Amino acid sequence: MGFWNVREYVLYRDNHTCQYCKGKKKDPVLQVHHIESRKTGGDSPDNLITLCKTCHHEIHEKGLEHIFQRKRPPMRDASQMTAMRWAMFSRIREKYSHANITYGYITKCIRIANGLSKSHMVDARCISGDPLAKPSGTVYLLKFVRKNNRQLHKATILKGGKRKSNKAPRFVKGFQLFDKVVYERKECFIFGRRSSGYFDLRLLDGTKVHASASWKKLKRVEHASTLLIERRKGDSSPTFALA
Ligand SMILES: [Zn+2]
Ligand SMILES: [Zn+2]
Structure with missing residues (x-):
């Protein structure tokens, strides 16, 4: 984004504080130093560091350039x-x-x-x-969940014709975990189920709607999926940082 923007970014990242004396020298003039030379290292933020003018001068004067190390991820991970x-x-x-x-x-x-x-x-x-x-005026809350419908889960249930655990079956009265339902005109999700037909209903952030609601009062609006979406009235307007 051009050197000027990167410079601004580096100053901000370093809290407008000299990264050598941490502000102890009380020099208000800040400069951005290239850890590797600009020619070989370039202008990317990981090659730049904030120094006060006093320290910057001192580091070049005494040949201390080697004390700063570029922060780079290991090459193998990076290429993968x-x-x-x-x-x-x-x-x-x-x-x-x-x-x-x-x-x-x-x-x-x-x-x-x-x-x-x-x-x-x-x-x-x-x-x-x-x-x-x-x-x-609308915000969407998203949550990823596991559906437990992989072959592994199905196989465990079918073996011997009996369930291994005392968990409720996958479908109870036609409802399953993470179905989006309407309960008393409120949209929510099934977070827990009992074979008796009572459900733990919550919003995506975990807020309880009802701990044990009867299936008779539920209406499904969406089948469970691995990506749950909750629509909310809300303000997504950007708040401004204090200067
Ligand atoms: Zn300094
Ligand atoms: Zn320099």
Whole structure:
């Protein structure tokens, strides 16, 4: 995003504090030092560190450049990650031609440049490329769950025709774990079930709706899936960080 932005980012990351004297020298002039030379190491944030002018001068004067180490992940992990990312990305691209790659530091950069506070919702805005978009008044809470319907689970149940554990069967009165249901006009999820037909109902964040609601009062709105989505009225407007 250009050196100027990266410089701003590095200053922010380092708390506008010299990373050598930690501010003890009380020099208000801050500079951004290249750990490896700009020519070989480049302008990426992991090659940059904040130093006060006094320390910066001292480090170059005394030839102490080697004391700073670039923070880089091990090469093996990094290359594996890259191969996996590319494979995933090319498959996504086949389906969604407008898909693009972005990086955490870009999100962070956009967030800081727009003076926004740190939250998942703000990060999503920054990734979308429209960090100051007008909020719709609705937020979605997502949760991934296991459905326990893999072959392994089915096999254990079928063997000998009996259940191994004392858990309720997968379907009770036609309902299963994580079905989205309406109970007394409230949308919630099945978090627990008893073979007697009574259900533990909750919102996705775990808030109890009813600990033992009868199946007769439930209406399913969505079958269980590994990705549960709860729609809420809420404000996703970006809050501004204090300068
Ligand atoms: Zn210093
Ligand atoms: Zn330097």
